[in-house]
Amino acid sequence: MNEARKANQTAMVAEKKKMEAPAESRGISKQKWLEERKKKVGKILDANGLDMSKAYMLDTQDAAESKYKKWEKDPAPYGWDVFNPKTLYNAYKKRTKNIDVDLDEYNKLKEADPEFYREASSLQYGKAPKVSEDRIEKMVKELNNREEKRKSFSRRRKFHEEKDIDSINDRNEHFNKKIERAFGKYTLEIKNNLERGTALPD
Amino acid sequence: MAESDPTLGYLTRKDTEVKLPRPTRVKNKTPAPIQITAEQILREARERQEAEIRPPKQKITDSTELADYRLRKRKEYEDLIRRVRWNIGVWVKYAQWEESQKDFNRARSVWERALEVDYRNHTLWLKYAEMEMKNKFINHARNVWDRAVSLLPRIDQLWYKYIHMEEMLGNIAGARQIFERWMSWTPDQQGWLSYIKFELRYNEIDRARGIYERFVLCHPRVSAWIKFAKFEMKNGEVARARAVYEQAVQKLADDEEAEILFVAFAEFEERCKETERARCIYKFALDHIPKGRAEDLYRKFVAFEKQYGDREGIEDAIVGKRRFQYEDEVRKNPLNYDSWFDYIRLEESVGNKARTREVYERAIANVPPAEEKRYWQRYIYLWINYALYEELDAQDMERTRDVYRYVSFH
Numbered sequence: 001m002n003e004a005r006k007a008n009q010t011a012m013v014a015e016k017k018k019m020e021a022p023a024e025s026r027g028i029s030k031q032k033w034l035e036e037r038k039k040k041v042g043k044i045l046d047a048n049g050l051d052m053s054k055a056y057m058l059d060t061q062d063a064a065e066s067k068y069k070k071w072e073k074d075p076a077p078y079g080w081d082v083f084n085p086k087t088l089y090n091a092y093k094k095r096t097k098n099i100d101v102d103l104d105e106y107n108k109l110k111e112a113d114p115e116f117y118r119e120a121s122s123l124q125y126g127k128a129p130k131v132s133e134d135r136i137e138k139m140v141k142e143l144n145n146r147e148e149k150r151k152s153f154s155r156r157r158k159f160h161e162e163k164d165i166d167s168i169n170d171r172n173e174h175f176n177k178k179i180e181r182a183f184g185k186y187t188l189e190i191k192n193n194l195e196r197g198t199a200l201p202d
Numbered sequence: 203m204a205e206s207d208p209t210l211g212y213l214t215r216k217d218t219e220v221k222l223p224r225p226t227r228v229k230n231k232t233p234a235p236i237q238i239t240a241e242q243i244l245r246e247a248r249e250r251q252e253a254e255i256r257p258p259k260q261k262i263t264d265s266t267e268l269a270d271y272r273l274r275k276r277k278e279y280e281d282l283i284r285r286v287r288w289n290i291g292v293w294v295k296y297a298q299w300e301e302s303q304k305d306f307n308r309a310r311s312v313w314e315r316a317l318e319v320d321y322r323n324h325t326l327w328l329k330y331a332e333m334e335m336k337n338k339f340i341n342h343a344r345n346v347w348d349r350a351v352s353l354l355p356r357i358d359q360l361w362y363k364y365i366h367m368e369e370m371l372g373n374i375a376g377a378r379q380i381f382e383r384w385m386s387w388t389p390d391q392q393g394w395l396s397y398i399k400f401e402l403r404y405n406e407i408d409r410a411r412g413i414y415e416r417f418v419l420c421h422p423r424v425s426a427w428i429k430f431a432k433f434e435m436k437n438g439e440v441a442r443a444r445a446v447y448e449q450a451v452q453k454l455a456d457d458e459e460a461e462i463l464f465v466a467f468a469e470f471e472e473r474c475k476e477t478e479r480a481r482c483i484y485k486f487a488l489d490h491i492p493k494g495r496a497e498d499l500y501r502k503f504v505a506f507e508k509q510y511g512d513r514e515g516i517e518d519a520i521v522g523k524r525r526f527q528y529e530d531e532v533r534k535n536p537l538n539y540d541s542w543f544d545y546i547r548l549e550e551s552v553g554n555k556a557r558t559r560e561v562y563e564r565a566i567a568n569v570p571p572a573e574e575k576r577y578w579q580r581y582i583y584l585w586i587n588y589a590l591y592e593e594l595d596a597q598d599m600e601r602t603r604d605v606y607r608y609v610s611f612h
Contacts, residue, residue, distance in 0.1 A: 085358060089392040092362040093399075099369055101403050106374060116375050117409065120382035124375070128344065131371045136338055139370040143336050168247035 324357045355387050388420050424459040428466045461499045477510045539580040562588045
């Protein structure tokens with residue numbers, strides 16, 4: 001009976017904690033700041049009799065200009081440049097969101113290990129702690145996830161039906177695409193001359 | 203007779219001569235009524251393509267068939283890699299096929315052979331480690347990662363993935379050690395920032411601070427210092443943030459991006475409601491930075507004064523800006539009297555006598571080059587304005603007389 005009461009109590013506390021926002025670990029959380037800003041904007045809009053959808057009317061010209069500037073995106077990298085250091089870093093950052101930070105386990109590990117903040121040359125390097133099965137499972141699942149995403153990396157290009165056929169085969173077509181990419185800009189003039197039938201006297 | 207033809211051996215000349223049909227004479231040289239184009243030929247060829255011949259799909263029923271299949275595939279792959287040793291794609295396919303057959307020892311040996319061919323190829327390392335990780339061979343994976351990271355320390359991707367693996371497995375101390383190893387190679391900003399983010403994920407603020415200090419030593423750039431200061435602000439440590447800014451200003455006052463630093467510093471002081479300090483910073487910055495780059499700084503300063511300053515401060519700021527513009531103009535064109543006039547008007551509106559006089563004197567010093575009337579016309583107007591100014595605004599009769607005397611003398 002007592003145990004049931006205790007269990008109820010803990011469940012209640014947990015739910016209450018979930019209801020209210022978690023304690024701010026560092027400074028003001030982004031959510032809270034966004035909510036406050038929304039409220040302020042809402043107040044000013046009401047004062048002017050505007051709707052939430054017309055929130056842009058409140059921007060000054062400078063603010064609007066900076067917003068437009070943000071919308072102008074840099075050209076997306078193509079070819080091998082897709083794997084430039086910046087994008088690789090962003091990919092790593094995205095993956096770190098999958099990490100569940102378990103602070104209790106972390107603190108337990110901290111107690112257990114005297115050399116928790118180890119230097120680069122520490123001799124503890126090879127000695128890894130026992131890893132629980134579910135962690136390994138999670139890691140494997142994440143890797144499989146990544147592989148799925150990788151499969152959908154290249155997009156299928158449009159098939160232009162109106163283009164001239166210059167191949168007898170699918171392999172031939174693929175080859176023609178490759179050499180067009182490599183030599184296209186140099187042979188353009190020659191090709192035009194051939195189409196016309198005569199070369200231009202330039 | 204046969205030996206006299208050493209090239210022909212046992213054959214005679216009669217056997218080896220080539221008999222071509224006699225070329226007929228072309229009778230009709232007009233074009234044929236139906237012409238064909240190259241495109242038509244290609245289209246026809248395409249249409250008449252037969253389907254690709256594929257070997258039939260076979261189901262493997264027992265272990266001998268499986269062994270046969272594997273033997274065949276292995277032979278195929280080995281032939282391929284013998285033919286083109288440097289084609290990493292084939293090596294990868296081979297290794298991944300062995301992985302799919304669940305023969306990990308063979309797969310590992312293939313990977314190692316591939317690494318012998320080209321150990322500098324980071325994709326090989328990545329795929330090798332991924333194979334070990336996916337099949338739950340954690341210590342094998344660690345071994346591979348360690349080798350990769352020792353051989354190719356400047357490829358960040360390897361470090362990222364190694365650390366990510368350790369963090370996913372919950373081996374935080376190990377991840378930390380790897381980070382430390384990486385930092386001893388002084389990677390670029392993103393490496394340091396990922397280390398700091400890692401520490402902050404576990405709320406280790408003091409360690410993060412230590413790392414930030416090393417970071418700004420390693421990358422002494424304005425953006426690094428500003429990031430450090432913003433980190434302190436985020437934790438609410440105002441005194442520390444101020445100390446950081448001050449250190450930054452000390453070290454980087456002559457940097458080419460110093461104005462960004464000053465602007466950030468001043469904004470920080472504004473946020474702390476320390477307007478006097480902010481003003482001092484702006485003034486110091488304006489003195490320090492050459493005029494060419496101070497544009498943005500001026501704008502911010504004017505905006506700041508409009509918010510917090512009193513009328514005099516605002517006017518001073520605005521006037522200062524205009525003053526710079528005019529200085530620029532008159533430096534470029536000392537004989538352009540229009541700009542001189544504008545400058546003088548500005549100074550008069552401010553009402554600072556010493557400065558006005560100074561500007562007048564400088565203006566008069568620019569005597570026109572030739573004895574032509576039109577140059578001298580405007581020049582004379584300068585003198586007249588000067589005399590009037592002295593008479594009316596400064597109420598200084600003595601000086602007025604001096605001016606008139608000087609003019610009449612010339």
